[in-house]
Amino acid sequence: DAVDDLSRLLSGHESAKASFTQFALNGDGARAEDSSGYFMVARPNQFRWITEAPFVQEIVSDGDYIWIHDPDLEQVTRKAANGQSNSAPAMILNGQIEALSKRFTIERIDSNDSGTSLYELRPIDSENSTFTRIRLLFEQQQISELSMEDSLGQRSMLVLHDLEYDPQLADDVFTFEPPAGADVILDPGQ
Amino acid sequence: CSTLKQPPTAPLVIDPEQAMNLQQWSAQGRIGIRWADDSQSANLNWQQDQDRYRIRISGPLGQGGMSIDGNAQEVSLQRAGEPEIHRARTPEALMQQLLGWHLPLTQAQFWIRGIPAPSGAPHRYATTGSGFTQSGWRIEYPRLTQAVGRVLPEKLRLSREDMKITVIINEWEPGTDP
Numbered sequence: 540d541a542v543d544d545l546s547r548l549l550s551g552h553e554s555a556k557a558s559f560t561q562f563a564l565n566g567d568g569a570r571a572e573d574s575s576g577y578f579m580v581a582r583p584n585q586f587r588w589i590t591e592a593p594f595v596q597e598i599v600s601d602g603d604y605i606w607i608h609d610p611d612l613e614q615v616t617r618k619a620a621n622g623q624s625n626s627a628p629a630m631i632l633n634g635q636i637e638a639l640s641k642r643f644t645i646e647r648i649d650s651n652d653s654g655t656s657l658y659e660l661r662p663i664d665s666e667n668s669t670f671t672r673i674r675l676l677f678e679q680q681q682i683s684e685l686s687m688e689d690s691l692g693q694r695s696m697l698v699l700h701d702l703e704y705d706p707q708l709a710d711d712v713f714t715f716e717p718p719a720g721a722d723v724i725l726d727p728g729q
Numbered sequence: 730c731s732t733l734k735q736p737p738t739a740p741l742v743i744d745p746e747q748a749m750n751l752q753q754w755s756a757q758g759r760i761g762i763r764w765a766d767d768s769q770s771a772n773l774n775w776q777q778d779q780d781r782y783r784i785r786i787s788g789p790l791g792q793g794g795m796s797i798d799g800n801a802q803e804v805s806l807q808r809a810g811e812p813e814i815h816r817a818r819t820p821e822a823l824m825q826q827l828l829g830w831h832l833p834l835t836q837a838q839f840w841i842r843g844i845p846a847p848s849g850a851p852h853r854y855a856t857t858g859s860g861f862t863q864s865g866w867r868i869e870y871p872r873l874t875q876a877v878g879r880v881l882p883e884k885l886r887l888s889r890e891d892m893k894i895t896v897i898i899n900e901w902e903p904g905t906d907p
Contacts, residue, residue: 612761669810689809
């Protein structure tokens with residue numbers, strides 16, 4: 540069924556790397572933000588998410604903690620990377636489809652035999668879900684777009700480019716070194 | 730053609746009158762908030778039309794969104810993932826009640842443009858960075874930019890002893906109705 544197919548599409552690998560452009564549209568369609576950068580993910584919940592433009596931001600999850608470094612805001616925050624703080628998009632990119640299927644209904648709403656398919660995730664508890672709808676587009680069996688709509692009508696679209704599965708990764712890719720002189724706020728953890 | 734030597738760019742200065750008469754605008758950027766033991770950073774989209782405003786705050790990948798909509802009489806705040814819409818008379822009361830901190834939003838709509846709010850006595854003081862103090866906040870403008878036909882802040886820092894807020898604006902646009 541759709542859950543198994545999505546699992547097969549998203550969890551046939553241990554890690555992945557891609558560059559992205561992200562568009563956000565407000566409820567009334569006004570473009571709220573475009574940003575671009577790249578990310579690496581590795582199962583179960585490690586990732587390094589680097590936004591390069593229009594501002595620089597680094598989000599690194601080493602599995603235990605999530606570090607958010609905003610050089611221009613002169614801020615480094617460390618938060619505990621406990622399971623429930625994991626956002627749906629991160630879980631999708633990490634292929635945690637089993638866990639996702641407990642929070643979202645998963646349906647394949649379109650597909651053809653050239654490897655293109657479109658999946659739609661709707662929250663089971665729609666009252667208290669940040670996202671009211673997530674759509675995943677696959678081209679040649681590879682994920683190419685995530686579009687998300689939150690309960691405020693904010694729509695954001697993540698377009699992936701040159702996705703690579705199980706790429707060569709430096710062994711310190713998921714560790715974060717606070718820059719010298721930055722005073723790190725150690726969030727006591729939610 | 731003669732290669733005109735680029736005149737040294739005079740340091741940008743806010744023209745208070747021009748900043749004040751910008752009544753319809755939108756600012757797109759990022760906001761960082763730091764308390765004693767916590768800090769948050771998020772994307773910021775602020776649309777203002779006279780005294781009507783819509784402020785959208787969202788985290789990476791469109792998570793943790795929050796929308797504050799208001800005018801001189803009333804303000805409402807809604808968080809993504811929560812059906813309730815919270816209302817109050819002033820944004821300060823609403824934020825304090827919901828977030829445990831508040832930014833004097835009514836005045837911040839002027840601070841973000843580089844000028845003290847008209848009400849209340851602004852104690853203007855000269856520092857290396859241009860800035861002033863108002864309502865217990867110290868406001869500084871580490872970076873200015875030219876946009877919407879005038880000089881506006883690109884980076885501002887609001888600080889009080891228990892809190893520091895940094896706002897970076899990468900896009901100023903003329904008015905759009907919130």
